[in-house]
Amino acid sequence: MVAFDPPYKMTGTPQERDRYGNEAGGWRVVEGYYADGIPEAARVAKPGGIVLVKCMDQVVSGEQVWMHRLVYDLGKMAGLEPMDLALVVRESGTPQPKEVARHLWKNHSYLWVFQKQGLR
Numbered sequence: 001m002v003a004f005d006p007p008y009k010m011t012g013t014p015q016e017r018d019r020y021g022n023e024a025g026g027w028r029v030v031e032g033y034y035a036d037g038i039p040e041a042a043r044v045a046k047p048g049g050i051v052l053v054k055c056m057d058q059v060v061s062g063e064q065v066w067m068h069r070l071v072y073d074l075g076k077m078a079g080l081e082p083m084d085l086a087l088v089v090r091e092s093g094t095p096q097p098k099e100v101a102r103h104l105w106k107n108h109s110y111l112w113v114f115q116k117q118g119l120r
Contacts, residue, residue, distance in 0.1 A: 001045075001049060001050045001052065002041045002044055002045045002050070002051045002052070003052040004037050004038065004041045004051065004052065004054070005052075005053075005054040006030070006033035006034065006037055007030070007033065031067075031070065034053075034055070034067070034070060034071055038051075038053060038071065038074040038075055038078050038080075039074075039077075039078045041053070042075070042078035042079055042080050042114075042116055043078075045116040046116065046118075047116055047117070047118025048115065048116060048118055049116045050083075050113060050114070050115055050116075051075070051080055051113075051114040051115070051116060052111060052112065052113060052114075053071050053075065053111070053112040053114065054088075054109060054110065054111050054112075055067040055068055055070075055071045055109065055112070056068075056108075056109040056110065057110075068085070068110040068112070071110075071112055075114045079117050080114035080115065080116055080117070081114060081115045081116075082112060082113070083113045083114060084112075084113040085110055085111070085112055085113070086110065086111040086113070087108050087110060088108060088109045088110065088111055089108045090107050090108065090109075
């Protein structure tokens with residue numbers, strides 16, 4: 001089994017750096033973690049092995065980023081078969097609104113369960 005749980009919170013502005021030294025703004029930085037990490041997780045998994053990938057949909061600058069769909073696509077391209085998708089809900093309360101909301105608040109993340117194709 002291989003578990004892949006990269007930093008997936010998209011915060012800050014493009015001029016800021018996250019705790020890993022990468023540009024914190026924009027979802028393209030986070031997308032790169034998945035684009036690089038999922039093929040590597042698939043490579044090191046044994047045929048028939050399980051690959052777990054955690055992700056979270058978010059709204060960035062008013063734009064919906066459907067990261068769970070991107071992870072699905074990247075997994076399929078890496079030769080992984082989606083087996084299940086778990087919804088992980090935070091127990092924290094609702095945020096204090098700063099302005100009128102244009103999108104639903106994302107209080108959950110996803111855990112994809114993939115299986116590497118090949119002999120079991």
